[in-house]
Amino acid sequence: QSALTQPASVSGSPGQSITISCAGGNSDVAYNYVSWYQQHPGKAPKLIIYDVSKRPSGVSNRFSGSKSGYKASLTISGLQTEDEAEYYCSSYRSSSSLVVFGGGTKLTVL
Amino acid sequence: VQLVESGGNLVQPGRSLRLSCVASGFTFDDYAFHWVRQAPGKGLEWVSAISWNSGSTDYADSVKGRFTISRDNAKNSLYLQMNSLRVEDTAFYFCAKTLHPIVVAGAFDRWGQGTLVTVSS
Numbered sequence: 001q002s003a004l005t006q007p008a009s010v011s012g013s014p015g016q017s018i019t020i021s022c023a024g025g026n027s028d029v030a031y032n033y034v035s036w037y038q039q040h041p042g043k044a045p046k047l048i049i050y051d052v053s054k055r056p057s058g059v060s061n062r063f064s065g066s067k068s069g070y071k072a073s074l075t076i077s078g079l080q081t082e083d084e085a086e087y088y089c090s091s092y093r094s095s096s097s098l099v100v101f102g103g104g105t106k107l108t109v110l
Numbered sequence: 111v112q113l114v115e116s117g118g119n120l121v122q123p124g125r126s127l128r129l130s131c132v133a134s135g136f137t138f139d140d141y142a143f144h145w146v147r148q149a150p151g152k153g154l155e156w157v158s159a160i161s162w163n164s165g166s167t168d169y170a171d172s173v174k175g176r177f178t179i180s181r182d183n184a185k186n187s188l189y190l191q192m193n194s195l196r197v198e199d200t201a202f203y204f205c206a207k208t209l210h211p212i213v214v215a216g217a218f219d220r221w222g223q224g225t226l227v228t229v230s231s
Contacts (some may be wrong), residue, residue, distance in 0.1 A: 003153070007157070013209050020148065029116065031218075033215060033216055035216070035217040035218070037154075037218075044204055044221035044222065044224060045146075045154065045204070045218075045221055045225055046221075047209070047217055047218060047219045050216070050217035050219075051216075051217070056209070056219060063188070065223060088153065088154050090154075090156075090217075090218075092215040093189055095116075097156055097168075097170045097171065098168040098215055099144065099156040099159070099215060100156065100160050101146075101154040101155065101156060102153070104153040104154070
């Protein structure tokens, strides 16, 4: 049961925008149940996007999600130093495992 | 809203361990729950899920037949019975609450702090 595919790392400067991709297939990302999580070292993951593009209450509108076909994307605009963290995408999967995660993307804010 | 895991420990390969997760601050039996693990320095891996009424359970292939998820709604508690443990089961284990009531799959809006299971001889 292979994971969703994310880039290992991305970087950006404060104030810039970055996008993290999450590639899957017709049994997972094709559904509109993609979520994104932010995880700081030693902490539990935090939900920042669900159902492809919805933001939970309290999450900054600098975070946005989108999807095209089998690829989902997380965009962070106006980068701040506190955005430096690991980001994971996740999706419902209709075959094999019920839920699948991406391998994670380390965001460095230079 | 709070989820607190416990039960993690150092255990030898082939032995068993039971993890617990106690919830507070919301109506526990309205929601499905999941276990997600993370090996030290590695990514997240989904482990298991259970519906609000225990009527449906699901497991990752890597733990199927060895792990059993259960819940006690009267005690606001979630469990993971782990048998025949392997070295590769070493990880932090997080319990996670689903965002939407009743729905089993979907986003996890609350996570516990994690409990460390180390499988080593």
